[in-house]
Each structure stands twice: as C-alpha cells, then as structure tokens.
Amino acid sequence: MAALHRRALDNLRSENATLKQGQVKATKNTLNRPALANISNIQRRPALGTKKKDEHKEITKGLTRHKASTHLTATEKKDVFIFQDDSEEETRQFENDQIAKLTEQMAEIDVEDIDADDLTNPSLCAEYVKDIYKYMHVLEKKLQPKDYMSRQTNINKKMRSILVDWLIQVQSRFRLLQETLYLTIYTIDRFLAKCDVSRSELQLVGVTAMLIASKYEEMYAPEIGDFVYITDNAYSKVKIRAMEQKMLKACEFDFSNPLALHFLRRNSKAGAVDATKHTMAKYLMELTLVDYDMATLLPSQIAAAASYLSTQLLDKEKAEWTPTLAHYSTYSEAAIFPIVCQMAKLVLTMNMEGSKYQAVKSKYAESKFMKISRYPVLVGPYMRELADQVDNA
Numbered sequence: 001m002a003a004l005h006r007r008a009l010d011n012l013r014s015e016n017a018t019l020k021q022g023q024v025k026a027t028k029n030t031l032n033r034p035a036l037a038n039i040s041n042i043q044r045r046p047a048l049g050t051k052k053k054d055e056h057k058e059i060t061k062g063l064t065r066h067k068a069s070t071h072l073t074a075t076e077k078k079d080v081f082i083f084q085d086d087s088e089e090e091t092r093q094f095e096n097d098q099i100a101k102l103t104e105q106m107a108e109i110d111v112e113d114i115d116a117d118d119l120t121n122p123s124l125c126a127e128y129v130k131d132i133y134k135y136m137h138v139l140e141k142k143l144q145p146k147d148y149m150s151r152q153t154n155i156n157k158k159m160r161s162i163l164v165d166w167l168i169q170v171q172s173r174f175r176l177l178q179e180t181l182y183l184t185i186y187t188i189d190r191f192l193a194k195c196d197v198s199r200s201e202l203q204l205v206g207v208t209a210m211l212i213a214s215k216y217e218e219m220y221a222p223e224i225g226d227f228v229y230i231t232d233n234a235y236s237k238v239k240i241r242a243m244e245q246k247m248l249k250a251c252e253f254d255f256s257n258p259l260a261l262h263f264l265r266r267n268s269k270a271g272a273v274d275a276t277k278h279t280m281a282k283y284l285m286e287l288t289l290v291d292y293d294m295a296t297l298l299p300s301q302i303a304a305a306a307s308y309l310s311t312q313l314l315d316k317e318k319a320e321w322t323p324t325l326a327h328y329s330t331y332s333e334a335a336i337f338p339i340v341c342q343m344a345k346l347v348l349t350m351n352m353e354g355s356k357y358q359a360v361k362s363k364y365a366e367s368k369f370m371k372i373s374r375y376p377v378l379v380g381p382y383m384r385e386l387a388d389q390v391d392n393a
Helices: 002-020 074-079 087-108 129-143 157-174 178-192 199-217 224-230 237-250 260-271 275-290 299-314 323-329 333-350 359-363 381-392
Strands: none
Touching: 129 260, 129 299, 157 178, 157 199, 157 224, 157 275, 157 359, 178 199, 178 237, 178 260, 178 275, 199 224, 199 237, 224 237, 260 275, 260 299, 260 323, 275 299, 275 333, 275 359, 299 323, 299 333, 299 381, 333 381
C-alpha cells in the first residue's frame, strides 16, 4: 500500500517537472465547439511562462427592462428618431366604423348579422367573409359554362347524364370529398364548352376531370393507375396524362370554381337549419348534377333553390324565405321559385320506377346521410304541385 502511494507521488512530481520545462500537457475532455471546429477531444493549454495571444472578447452588459430606455447618452438621444405609426389604430377604427354602419343598414331591412358571434374566432374570417362571398358571386359568373350541347356533334345530354351518374359511384367507391365531385362535374362542363369530343373519349374526359379535382381538393388523391383500373383498362396512363394536359390548357389552369356546397353552407347558417334540412338540400343539389338542363344555372342559384325546397318539404308550416336568407343568398323568393319547380320535377323523374340514374338516390339512402332519399315527402302532393307548374308554364 505504501508503495502505491509513493508511485502516485512520483508521477505527480514528474508531471509538474514537465510543465515547468514548457511542454504541453494533453488531457481528454469533452468540449463545446462551434460548427466546423476541431473535432478531437484534446484540450490544449499553452505552456507556463509563454505569452498568450491577445483575444478580442465581446463584453455585453445585461440591461434590465426599466433601465433599457435610459442607457443612451445625451448625444445619442439626439440621433434617435422614434416613429409612431398610427395607421394600425386608424385601420382598426375604420373597420369598427364599417361594421357599425353595416349593422345599422342590416337592422333597417330586418337582416340578422350571422357573423357577429364569429368575430372572436380568427379561423372563421368573420371580418372578411362578406367580401369573400361577394367575390365568389362574381367568380361563378365568370367561370360558368354556357349552353354547349347544341355545338357538340358526337355526344348528347343522355350521354352526359350516364357519365355523371357513373362518376358519382366512383366518388363513393374512392371515398372522395363532396367538393371533389362537384369540381369534377364543373370541370367536365367547362371543358366540353370549349372542346368537341367523341363518344369514346367522353369517359376519358370524366376520369381525367376527377383526377384533376382530386389533386385540387384531396389530401391524398387517387393515382392514375386507380382510374385505369376503374375504367377496366379502357384507357392507359399515357392517354389520361395526355387528356389531363389538354384539359388544363382548356381551363387555363384555373379550377377556383365556387361550388354550390359553399353557398349552401352559407344559406344553412343564415336560415339556422338543422342537419336534416341541410342534408336534404345536399341531396337535392346532387340530383341536379346529373341533369344537363340544370348545368347552365349558377351554383348559388342551385344552392338557394335547394335551401328553399328542403325547408318547405320538412317544415312547411314554419318555412319562410326571410330577409336574412334573401340578403345572404342574394336571391328573392320570386327569383328562385322557377328553379324550385324545375328541381321538384327532376326529383320526381329520378324517383320514377325504371329510372336509369340511381347513383345519388342509392348514395343518400345510406344511414350516414340519414336515409334522406327515402323520405315520402319527396314524392308527395307538394312536389307534384310544383312540378305541374313547370309543365303548365
């Protein structure tokens, strides 16, 4: 034991002697280094008695919050220019004035401000939602296709209805969003309004439009191979890609169509309707996708008519097209009534025995849609009364 102590003392003396002679002692140590610095674990100290190189050290004194503004000298204070921006306060005041003015105007015509309770929720964009929908009304008129079927030489209304009915089944099969379905049909109509297609290409146009709409709306869009499979290999991937390029150019890469769903949600909020009435309106709107004669109407008109008819069917005693609904839908009851009658006739036609277009009816017969398509009121006396007005017009 004594021998071990003596050996440790001898080692310590030899280390001290080495340091006195100016040699460098290397020791292992874990260091904190800047990026791209020496990656070794060796810490090197200069030998005793040698002069250290001058190193510039930046010294910063901590400033307490209450002393920070008084740390400048008198000369420095002269060079400091404090800019006071009042624009934010003015903007806020202007917005408040506009909101107050709009509230007064709406009160005069007995219109409820349906966005008043949403001002504290930034995600609902309550300050801008009115301008957003105003722009959507402008945009739908710009992108709305005109009557094109008379110019098509190879296809007709019946072929379009068969295609749309099949695409509704594809949408359910792929579990795509409702928005994807609507954008698909709008894209087909816009393309057919500009380009003449053959019968053999019509289904290709349909699946390509759904591919484009899926890329626009879905988080995970189906692959091209899925559409090749769903068409039973009638079209190759190359053909679908070629048609996609053609459709993108024809639509000028603009697929910002306001959808009837967007306007329906606004109407449902304005009318404070329940889920059953909203689902009934969705069913009525989706039926119109199959009918070409309804394709020339604006999405906002379809949504307003569906809102009106669903309320009349499910709650006729309390149904009323209020000033609030007229204001937010931008349509009076008289303006949408002819469309309501046309919609009622379409519903009766789709519910007739032997009707070929059953995709929408089957879809809304499921429990997740409240089995809304099975409601007896859809083929009741009120619907026949509305449909007769179309025939007698």
